[in-house]
Amino acid sequence: MAVGLILFGILVMAFAMVAAKRLSALIFGFRAQSFFLFMLTFILAWRENSTQLYIVTTMLFAVKVVLVPNFLQKVARRIKADEDLGLSVNPTVSMSAAVLLSYMAYLFTGKIVSIPGEFENSALFISLSATMIGTFLMITRMKALAQILGLLVMENGIFLAAASVSGGMPFIVEIAIFFDILLVVIILGIFVFKINRLFTHIDVDKLTELKG
Amino acid sequence: MQIFAILLIPLALSGIAVLPGKTRSFGVFNAAGHFINAVLAVWLSLDLLRTREAAAYLGFFYADLLSAFFILTISVINFIAALYSIGYISSDVRDSTMSERKAKAYYALFNLFTLTMLSVPVVSNLGMVWVAIEMTTLVSAFLVGFYNRKESIEAAWKYIIICSVGITLALFGTILFYYTASRDGGVSSLNWTDMAAAAGDLNPSILKVAFLFIVVGYGTKAGFVPMHTWLPDAHSQALAPISALLSGVLLPTAVYAIIRFATVINICIGTSYTGNLFMFFGLMSLGISAGLVLVQRDIKRLLAYSSVENIGIISIGLGFGGTFAIAGALFHVFNHAAAKSLMFFAAGRAVKKYNSHSIRDIRGMISAMPFAGTMLIVGAFALTGMPPFSAFFSEIMIIISGFTGGFLFQSSLLLFFMAVVFCAMIHNISRSVFGEKPSGMAAEGEPLSGKLAFGILMLIICTAGIVAPGFFKELLTAASEIIRGA
Numbered sequence: 001m002a003v004g005l006i007l008f009g010i011l012v013m014a015f016a017m018v019a020a021k022r023l024s025a026l027i028f029g030f031r032a033q034s035f036f037l038f039m040l041t042f043i044l045a046w047r048e049n050s051t052q053l054y055i056v057t058t059m060l061f062a063v064k065v066v067l068v069p070n071f072l073q074k075v076a077r078r079i080k081a082d083e084d085l086g087l088s089v090n091p092t093v094s095m096s097a098a099v100l101l102s103y104m105a106y107l108f109t110g111k112i113v114s115i116p117g118e119f120e121n122s123a124l125f126i127s128l129s130a131t132m133i134g135t136f137l138m139i140t141r142m143k144a145l146a147q148i149l150g151l152l153v154m155e156n157g158i159f160l161a162a163a164s165v166s167g168g169m170p171f172i173v174e175i176a177i178f179f180d181i182l183l184v185v186i187i188l189g190i191f192v193f194k195i196n197r198l199f200t201h202i203d204v205d206k207l208t209e210l211k212g
Numbered sequence: 213m214q215i216f217a218i219l220l221i222p223l224a225l226s227g228i229a230v231l232p233g234k235t236r237s238f239g240v241f242n243a244a245g246h247f248i249n250a251v252l253a254v255w256l257s258l259d260l261l262r263t264r265e266a267a268a269y270l271g272f273f274y275a276d277l278l279s280a281f282f283i284l285t286i287s288v289i290n291f292i293a294a295l296y297s298i299g300y301i302s303s304d305v306r307d308s309t310m311s312e313r314k315a316k317a318y319y320a321l322f323n324l325f326t327l328t329m330l331s332v333p334v335v336s337n338l339g340m341v342w343v344a345i346e347m348t349t350l351v352s353a354f355l356v357g358f359y360n361r362k363e364s365i366e367a368a369w370k371y372i373i374i375c376s377v378g379i380t381l382a383l384f385g386t387i388l389f390y391y392t393a394s395r396d397g398g399v400s401s402l403n404w405t406d407m408a409a410a411a412g413d414l415n416p417s418i419l420k421v422a423f424l425f426i427v428v429g430y431g432t433k434a435g436f437v438p439m440h441t442w443l444p445d446a447h448s449q450a451l452a453p454i455s456a457l458l459s460g461v462l463l464p465t466a467v468y469a470i471i472r473f474a475t476v477i478n479i480c481i482g483t484s485y486t487g488n489l490f491m492f493f494g495l496m497s498l499g500i501s502a503g504l505v506l507v508q509r510d511i512k513r514l515l516a517y518s519s520v521e522n523i524g525i526i527s528i529g530l531g532f533g534g535t536f537a538i539a540g541a542l543f544h545v546f547n548h549a550a551a552k553s554l555m556f557f558a559a560g561r562a563v564k565k566y567n568s569h570s571i572r573d574i575r576g577m578i579s580a581m582p583f584a585g586t587m588l589i590v591g592a593f594a595l596t597g598m599p600p601f602s603a604f605f606s607e608i609m610i611i612i613s614g615f616t617g618g619f620l621f622q623s624s625l626l627l628f629f630m631a632v633v634f635c636a637m638i639h640n641i642s643r644s645v646f647g648e649k650p651s652g653m654a655a656e657g658e659p660l661s662g663k664l665a666f667g668i669l670m671l672i673i674c675t676a677g678i679v680a681p682g683f684f685k686e687l688l689t690a691a692s693e694i695i696r697g698a
Contacts, residue, residue: 009509115391131384138377147373154380162387169390173339177383180346184376187350191372194357194365207366208694 003043003119009036010160011102011126014133014153018098019091022083023076026053026149031139033130041163051169059178068185074147079196086188088205090180097136102129104209115165123164125203130157144192144202148185155181160163214256215267215275218283219327221245226323235305235315237397239298242319245662246291246464253285253287256280258279258554262692266405274336274405281542282468282688283335284462286461288672289549290326292665293453296557297322298434299659300453308361318358320387325351325457334379339385339402341469342379345433349375350456356453365443369697374442378432382469385425387417404472408697411479419477419548420485424471427489433466436522436527437497447516447567448567452560455512459519459556467526467545474530479697487531491622494527502629506636510569511559514640515552520593521581521633522548523682528626529610530695532617540609547676551595552553552670557662558588562644565656570639576649583658585645587666592641594673596634605677 020026038061045053047141075081087094116122134154140149159177161169162169169177196202225245229238257280260267261670266276275283301318304310310318328347336402349372357368386402393399407414432439447455466593474486475688501520508514522544528540566574577585594601597608614623658666676684 054448108558131380135377138373144369149645151373151376151380154377158380158383158387161384162390165387165391169339169387170337170400171344173337173402176340176343180343183350184346184372186351188372191353191357191369194360195505197371198362198365204369207369208361209366 003040004122006036006040006043007122007126009033009149010040010125010156011129014130014157015095017137017149017153018094018133021085021087021091023081023085023143023145024073024083026085026146027072027076030149030152030156031065031069033153034060034069037156037163038065039158040160044163056163056171056174056178061174062176063182064152064156067182071189072148073147075192079193079202081143081145081196081202085141085143085146087140088142094136096141098133101132101136105129105132118166124161127157127160127164130154130160142189142205144195144204148188148192148206150180151188152185158169176181214252214281215269215273218249218252218256218287218330219334220332222323222327226320226327229319229323230316233321235312236298236302236317237443239294239301239661242290242299242323243294246287246294247527249287250291253280253284254683257284258683259657261686268336269668270429271403271522272337272340273405275334275335276694277472278468278694279333281546281687281691283330284463285464285546285549286326286329286333289457289461289553290329292553293456294322295359295661295668297453298337298457298661298664298666299498300451300560300577301534303476303659313563314358315468316630318355321355321358321455322350325355329457329461329465332478333468336403337473338389338404338407339467341472342383342386344375345382345430345466345469346379348381348465349433352454352458352462356450356458358451359449360455362535364449367442367449367528370445371442373664374439374557375433376643378429378439379433381425385422385429388418388422388425389476396486397467398577407476407516408479411476411493411697414476414480416481419480423473423477423486423489427470427493430466430469431493433463434470435463435466435523436493437500437520437524440497440501440520442443442518443520444513447519448510448512455560456553456556457514459516460552462551463523464526464545467523467530468492471530475648475695475697478695481531481694487533490527490531492531492550494524494529494531495622497521497527498516498523498524498626498629499607501633502636505633505640509571510573511574511644512563512622513572514554514637515559518633519548521629522552522595523627525607525630527612529623532614532622533696534613534617534691535696536609537613537617537690538695539688540606540613542688542691543609544603544606547601547606547673548595548670550669550676551591551601551603554587554673555591555595557665557669558584558591559663560674560675562588562656565639565653566650571644574644577645579655580649580653581656583660583663583666588647589641590670591673592637595635597630598634600678601673602675602677603673604648618665619692 017029107124138150
């Protein structure tokens with residue numbers, strides 16, 4: 001029951017991020033989604049009573065709930081980023097597209113990869129939805145910072161699949177992936193600074209020096 | 213034990229690079245370090261060929277003959293790029309395009325980049341392979357955006373974003389792989405050696421879906437059409453030695469990751485599923501890039517599209533299956549890396565001298581810079597597979613096995629597109645090489661380190677097809693046996 005509600009929360013947050021019109025709402029959505037993910041892995045760790053899973057849970061909290069959102073907020077403040085997200089698709093269409101993507105994910109998990117177990121099935125469906133919604137955010141949001149958040153939503157989806165479907169990846173791989181996410185965000189943040197300095201904006205659709 | 217040394221040398225060099233000292237003398241030291249690495253790679257191959265057993269350490273590091281082949285290719289090209297960097301960076305420092313500090317940063321990043329590339333083939337864990345490939349993107353993005361110009365930052369941003377999305381999809385595929393391995397095969401690690409041992413028990417339909425994610429995900433990094441959109445930007449904006457590394461060895465490294473997954477599937481359900489996907493993406497990359505090579509007006513983008521084309525040829529060779537075809541594909545990885553580095557080095561010299569990327573502006577290279585001009589035109593012939601250059605032999609290996617394997621349609625398309633690329637490449641490159649040089653431009657020679665780098669590459673592409681050392685042939689055959697799952 002609790003697990004089901006948490007899974008639902010992850011999906012709702014993905015939709016909330018599609019509906020978000022402002023950068024701060026987007027960052028908040030990501031923080032909340034990561035927090036739901038943290039609760040889920042905490043329950044899994046508690047059930048299996050495994051130290052390794054507890055460590056993964058702690059790292060998840062530190063990296064995705066605290067460090068990454070704080071860092072992104074700081075970057076946004078430092079470059080005085082416009083709150084407007086530069087939607088290339090209006091919110092209604094975005095929302096319909098997100099619903100359609102979730103439905104496709106539902107069909108995919110039901111028909112193509114049929115996995116035994118109700119929890120595993122819905123977890124895979126929600127993780128695939130989150131991954132596709134993340135991709136959608138990256139394609140349709142034209143601010144560099146919003147693209148970073150799209151990527152992070154994708155990674156949240158993947159993490160959900162790893163944690164719930166396959167019972168967690170081998171420990172060292174999980175740790176390496178967290179480290180990697182942190183590094184990606186920091187490096188992308190550096191590039192946001194560079195773009196902002198050179199172009200005096202962070203609108204990705206206006207990066208058009210290279211053609212052909 | 214050689215693989216530890218191979219990893220430690222670039223790590224140490226990247227640390228030494230930031231110490232105070234003259235960049236030029238560090239460049240020489242750097243090249244020497246990478247020369248030792250190349251020698252170690254040869255030694256490793258010889259060792260593994262003698263024992264015929266994979267070297268595994270700590271359940272984490274692992275090198276079989278397929279890894280050895282990739283390590284060898286990567287470290288040879290690393291060495292040549294390090295050699296070429298000496299002259300290239302010194303001249304940038306001299307005309308103050310680059311500060312001394314920046315040059316030090318270049319060498320540090322160069323070594324980190326080579327370290328991440330070398331760590332891909334030496335780990336046995338598919339999750340760590342994923343991490344290593346992601347690291348190559350992160351480090352090389354700084355090298356793509358190195359000059360901090362508008363175009364280079366734009367290219368770096370696209371590169372890092374598109375490749376990160378791709379690699380995230382690949383992670384999803386890896387998780388599906390792990391799911392069926394742990395549920396159906398009873399394997400609790402991500403080691404492909406364990407997965408291959410349990411391959412018979414895995415769930416074929418999940419494996420097939422997983423492999424689609426893997427091909428699309430790592431294919432983004434390998435430059436398969438239609439996920440190649442970052443590639444021409446990144447390759448044209450990077451520094452010339454880095455362009456050579458990106459194109460010659462980084463793309464095949466991503467193909468290596470796909471191969472490791474394909475091997476497990478081949479054991480489980482036979483080679484036709486992976487083979488068809490390799491052929492599909494290969495032909496698509498080849499066809500689209502052939503058209504783009506034809507209309508390209510920017511010399512470095514031309515070479516970048518030619519990389520997409522060559523990845524297509526390699527992928528088709530892997531798709532044909534059979535020891536001979538796969539050996540041909542691996543041989544082509546090596547030949548393409550050598551010929552493409554030669555051309556990127558020569559094009560890099562031209563871009564610097566003419567201060568333009570446009571083929572229209574770069575004219576009369578043969579009189580303005582006789583050495584680099586000659587290399588550029590010879591490289592064009594070598595790259596497009598003219599005899600007696602080595603790429604001819606690898607391409608003919610692939611084509612022969614295509615026709616004898618019954619892939620008549622695919623092989624005919626392959627031949628047709630290769631002919632198109634040949635005409636387009638020679639047409640475009642000869643316009644730059646021949647003709648009148650701009651008035652008032654003084655002829656310029658090549659620095660010694662550049663001459664050496666060109667000379668070694670020339671030696672490789674002229675002889676590799678005809679008098680390749682015996683161990684190299686054995687290495688190719690053994691590696692292709694591993695891919696087939698034999």
